Amino acid sequence: MQRAVVLSAIVLGGMAVTGVMAQGLPGIEEAEQVSENVWRIPGAGGNSVVFVRSEDVVLVDTKLPNSGESILAEIRKITDKPVTYVINTHSHPDHVGSNAFFAENDGVQVVAQANTAARMREGGGPFPPNRVDMEFTNYRAIGEGADKVEVHYFGAGHTDGDAFIFFPEDKVMMAGDIYAWHMSPLIDPASGGSMLALPTTVTAAYYNVPDAETVLAGHGSAHTREEFLSWITFNRGLVQVAEQTAQMGGTPEDALARLEGVPSFAIFMGDEPLPGLEYGGTPRGRAYINLMVAFEELRGEEAQLRMGIDPSEIPPRQ
Numbered sequence: 001m002q003r004a005v006v007l008s009a010i011v012l013g014g015m016a017v018t019g020v021m022a023q024g025l026p027g028i029e030e031a032e033q034v035s036e037n038v039w040r041i042p043g044a045g046g047n048s049v050v051f052v053r054s055e056d057v058v059l060v061d062t063k064l065p066n067s068g069e070s071i072l073a074e075i076r077k078i079t080d081k082p083v084t085y086v087i088n089t090h091s092h093p094d095h096v097g098s099n100a101f102f103a104e105n106d107g108v109q110v111v112a113q114a115n116t117a118a119r120m121r122e123g124g125g126p127f128p129p130n131r132v133d134m135e136f137t138n139y140r141a142i143g144e145g146a147d148k149v150e151v152h153y154f155g156a157g158h159t160d161g162d163a164f165i166f167f168p169e170d171k172v173m174m175a176g177d178i179y180a181w182h183m184s185p186l187i188d189p190a191s192g193g194s195m196l197a198l199p200t201t202v203t204a205a206y207y208n209v210p211d212a213e214t215v216l217a218g219h220g221s222a223h224t225r226e227e228f229l230s231w232i233t234f235n236r237g238l239v240q241v242a243e244q245t246a247q248m249g250g251t252p253e254d255a256l257a258r259l260e261g262v263p264s265f266a267i268f269m270g271d272e273p274l275p276g277l278e279y280g281g282t283p284r285g286r287a288y289i290n291l292m293v294a295f296e297e298l299r300g301e302e303a304q305l306r307m308g309i310d311p312s313e314i315p316p317r318q
């Protein structure tokens with residue numbers, strides 16, 4: 001699939017599947033305080049995260065295009081300090097869409113992982129290129145002491161440029177879309193995403209950032225470190241079941257039935273869309289999609305982007 005088509009599908013496809021598009025996209029919502037200095041602004045695409053420092057504000061992700069003024073209005077309810085850094089978790093347009101609104105101000109530095117930076121500078125389809133001023137490969141620290149922000153990269157998952165942003169003073173980590181929704185995430189193979197790589201990547205994030213007590217997702221609410229670990233365990237189990245089932249000549253449908261046999265995975269296999277995240281489909285539908293992606297990767301094929309799945313195509317529970 002061409003990149004422009006993929007990018008448009010990322011924004012629109014998932015919503016069309018469940019009919020949310022007809023109702024209009026969820027708009028920007030009020031900022032929610034996560035910790036002393038960290039806020040989450042939901043809606044209008046992915047979560048934006050605000051970290052208020054001694055002299056300035058660090059903003060993570062800028063939602064869909066035309067959200068800049070609304071994001072700034074939410075920041076102004078919290079503080080008068082200027083936004084000096086925009087950090088992007090990855091290149092999708094529901095996370096970098098309003099970068100230009102902030103980047104046009106003098107002194108604003110845009111930060112992204114190198115693979116993401118390359119895609120942002122390229123743009124695609126209806127989405128213009130975005131400036132990146134500071135890129136990193138595996139790790140970079142911005143500021144010191146209570147103002148310190150760490151940006152980490154641990155490998156592929158949702159894309160091949162998924163950054164983890166950690167605020168040590170507040171013990172809060174923003175994971176972006178690799179942990180979007182408390183269910184198996186969307187994999188974007190055209191942007192280097194990989195289901196087989198994902199468990200290793202997120203396990204590295206868990207152990208290399210041991211002080212992250214709260215983990216924020218690209219979409220959806222804040223989670224505890226324990227919830228993050230249970231989600232990692234589920235995705236590792238999904239890949240292991242896919243590998244073992246494929247080895248025995250089974251199908252993704254067989255693998256889905258085996259996953260359903262694990263009681264502790266039930267929360268990640270629900271048949272109802274998560275509240276407020278209806279455009280993401282159901283957890284069980286996403287697990288089935290990612291089993292199909294894992295099987296394609298195991299066969300050495302180019303995995304397909306599947307934004308969602310018609311409920312009638314999900315195998316019934318056994």
Ligand SMILES: [Zn+2]
Nearest residue numbers: 090092158177
């Ligand atoms: Zn994304």
